[in-house]
Amino acid sequence: xxxxxxxxxxxxxxxxxxxxxDHFTPREVIRLMVNLLFTPDSPILRTKGIVKTLCDxxxxxxxxxxxxxxxxxELNPDARxxxxxxxxxxxxxxx
Numbered sequence: 001x002x003x004x005x006x007x008x009x010x011x012x013x014x015x016x017x018x019x020x021x022d023h024f025t026p027r028e029v030i031r032l033m034v035n036l037l038f039t040p041d042s043p044i045l046r047t048k049g050i051v052k053t054l055c056d057x058x059x060x061x062x063x064x065x066x067x068x069x070x071x072x073x074e075l076n077p078d079a080r081x082x083x084x085x086x087x088x089x090x091x092x093x094x095x
Contacts, residue, residue, distance in 0.1 A: 005061060006026070006027070006061075006063070025060070025063060025064070027063065027067065030063050030064050030067045031067055031071075033064065034064065034067050034068050034071050035071070037068075038068070038071055038072070038075070042075065045072060045075055045076055045079060046075060046076050046079075047076070047079075048076075048078045049078055049079070049080075050076065050078075050079045050080070051079070051080045051081075051082065052072070052079070052080075052081050052082070053081070053082045053083075053084065054068050054081060054082070054083050054084070055083075055084045055085065056083075056084075056085040056086075057085070057086055058086075058087060058088075059085025059086060059087050060087050060089070062083075062085055065083040065085055068081060068083065069081050069083065
């Protein structure tokens with residue numbers, strides 16, 4: 001669903017001659033950022049029952065938060081990630 005929403009944002013911004021990067025970060029970039037963020041802590045994140053928190057102060061529609069949850073679930077199904085985010089754009093945050 002996130003990919004569909006991001007595609008709609010991109011198309012709308014292209015039609016209005018704006019850059020889509022002002023409104024979302026491509027999933028490929030988010031996956032790279034999550035890998036860079038979590039790789040050094042990989043041994044800790046594999047601990048059974050581990051609970052970690054993640055805050056994205058510019059979360060937009062929450063792409064980084066959802067990709068982070070997917071990454072941790074693949075790494076350790078017993079881990080739990082508590083995610084928090086905020087954004088200045090109320091409409092994006094509401095999505």
